[in-house]
Amino acid sequence: xxxxxxxxxxxxxxxxxxxxxxxxxxxxxxxxxxxxxxxxxxxxxxxxxxxxxxxxxxxxxxxxxxxxxxxxxxxxxxxxxxxxxxxxxxxxxxxxxxxxxxxxxxxxxxxxxxxxxxxxxxxxxxxxxxxxxxxxxxxxxxxxxxxxxxxxxxxxxxxxxxxxxxxxxxxxxxxxxxxxxxxxxxxxxxxxxxxxxxxxxxxxxxxxxxxxxxxxxxxxxxxxxxxxxxxxxxxxxxxxxxxxxxxxxxxxxxxxxxxxxxxxxxxxxxxxxxxxxxxxxxxxxxxxxxxxxxxxxxxxxxxxxxxxxxxxxxxxxxxxxxxxxxxxxxxxxxxxxxxxxxxxxxxxxxxxxxxxxxxxxxxxxxxx
Numbered sequence: 469x470x471x472x473x474x475x476x477x478x479x480x481x482x483x484x485x486x487x488x489x490x491x492x493x494x495x496x497x498x499x500x501x502x503x504x505x506x507x508x509x510x511x512x513x514x515x516x517x518x519x520x521x522x523x524x525x526x527x528x529x530x531x532x533x534x535x536x537x538x539x540x541x542x543x544x545x546x547x548x549x550x551x552x553x554x555x556x557x558x559x560x561x562x563x564x565x566x567x568x569x570x571x572x573x574x575x576x577x578x579x580x581x582x583x584x585x586x587x588x589x590x591x592x593x594x595x596x597x598x599x600x601x602x603x604x605x606x607x608x609x610x611x612x613x614x615x616x617x618x619x620x621x622x623x624x625x626x627x628x629x630x631x632x633x634x635x636x637x638x639x640x641x642x643x644x645x646x647x648x649x650x651x652x653x654x655x656x657x658x659x660x661x662x663x664x665x666x667x668x669x670x671x672x673x674x675x676x677x678x679x680x681x682x683x684x685x686x687x688x689x690x691x692x693x694x695x696x697x698x699x700x701x702x703x704x705x706x707x708x709x710x711x712x713x714x715x716x717x718x719x720x721x722x723x724x725x726x727x728x729x730x731x732x733x734x735x736x737x738x739x740x741x742x743x744x745x746x747x748x749x750x751x752x753x754x755x756x757x758x759x760x761x762x763x764x765x766x767x768x769x770x771x772x773x774x775x776x777x778x779x780x781x782x783x784x785x786x787x788x789x790x791x792x793x794x795x796x797x798x799x800x801x802x803x804x805x806x807x808x809x810x811x812x813x814x815x816x817x818x819x820x821x822x823x824x825x826x827x828x829x830x831x832x833x834x835x836x
Contacts (some may be wrong), residue, residue, distance in 0.1 A: 473653045473704045474622035474738035474763050474799050475527045475602060480693045480708050481605040481655065482805030483532035484541065484812045484820055489513045493537075493810065510535050515594050521663055522598040524821055525718055525828035529600045530655065530831045531809075535583075537807045539613075539657060540607035543693075547638060549575035549624055572614055572620040577634040577713060579641035592650050606653050608658035608707060609639045609695060610688045617677045628679075639695040647703050654704045655740070660688060660741075661731055662711045665722035682724070685730040690784050696735045706738035706765075710804055711747065723749020728756040738763040743785070744770035744803035754793040765795055767803030774819030782830050800831045 485493075485720050488638065492509040495501045512529045521529040545552040555570040588604045595602035612635065613628065625631045640731070646654050663669040664685055673679040692707075699705060709724075724731070733741065738784040739757075742748055757764055767787055768782050782800070790799055806813055806820050 471750060473528060473603070473833075474706055474801075475742070476799045476835045477526060477828040478528065478740070478765050478799055479521075479526065479530065479603075479824070479827075480684070480767070480805045481530045481533060481603065481657070482807045483517060483534075484807050484815075484817050484819070485532075485534060485810050488512050488809070489534060499642055511590065512590065516824050518591070518594040518600070520597050520821065521824075522600045524824045526824065527600055528603045529591070529595045529598060530603045530605060531587060532815075533605070533805065537810045538569075539805070540603075541571070541753050543582075543606050544612055546584060547580035548580045549573060553620070564825050566746035570620055570624060571616045572627065573616055573631060574623045576624045577631055577638050579638040579645065584641070585645045588646060588649050588651050590766040601653055602651065603653040603655060604646055605655045605657055605708075606642065606646075608656035608660065608749055608815040609691055610637050610660040611656055612665060613688070613691070613716060614660040614673070614684075618679075625689065628642075632687075633691060636691055636694045637829045640697075643695065643699055643703070643705070647700055652702060653704050653706075655708060656692075656736075657708045657710060659710045660684075661709045661727050662722075663725050664688075665720070665724060667686065670718075670783075673773055685727055689730045692734045692736075700785055704737045706740060706763075707734070707736050708740035708804070709742065710808070711742050722747070724753035725749065728836055730755035732756045732762070733759060736762065738799075740801060742767040742773070742803040744768060749790040751792050754789060757797060759794070759797075760784070761797075763797050764789075765799040767801055769802045769823050771802045771804050771806045771813055771820075772816070774822075776819070776826060778824055779826065779833075781829050782832055786830075786834055789814055795835075800827050800834070803825060818823045 489509055492506050496503060496506040514534050517532045518529040533539060541552045544550050551572045551574050552569050553572045555568050584606060591602045642832055647665060690830045707789060741764055754764060768785055769777055802823055
């Protein structure tokens, strides 16, 4: 586990979009440049980002989600039978308003030709040239299941239960496609499990979206384990449990105790858990991590502000976590990405890279 992912010093995935990329995306949206011109800017900025990740000591690199607007809607919209539609409400972040978009199931869910596979193909040679491993990130199938509202199932199925088999098969297809494209490190980003830690979010799901929340943990564990059945032995699949990340705000509060047994029963190779604030509770739920090869990556370095953490305090917290799970099954990362949407969190690029170097340096000291 010191060589293969997840690495002792790892990352969730997204990075702040450079100004030149934001300008190019705005120009393309306004019709001032063509899609090919935007792609050229994306290519150049991603190549620079990969070099920076390697130069700052990481053993892996992502494309920073530079080709995406949203961490989840862009992927879901690329699935057959799924559309992203306008709605009358955004996501319930604390003190921030998102765009008002929603997932709509309009036909049978399938994984076909998906642009995110091409994104990985573009990343792979850049990562190889920089001497690091390429990491791809996609939203978990559980996020689609939790976010789709009953009135937004308009075709293909009569209920949420009817699409489960197709959703599982679509994600099996995604795993195969990323693997066949050359990917060996894939991450499922997942807000749904974090919502199960929050009575507030569970009540909102019941009353505002008409979702039956009893048994959701069992439902999600089943979906994910079915997706992961038979994955290639040399493919690492991890998950990041996200509490919400938009303009440095958040959605979900609550410790991992309500979900720990079910979550750690999913056949992931690693679990990225946010632990940058007291909203995440204590490390006690780590006692449910099975002894063996699975890794918990502790998200102790926040991406929500530019203030740099005290290295000794982070080491103390890692030591505290090791009282509940073996140190050899732990690793370190930022708590989330730096820009889960193209707007980005409230910090500078210099502060972003200082956070990355802190992760690398602390991990080197802890896991000598």
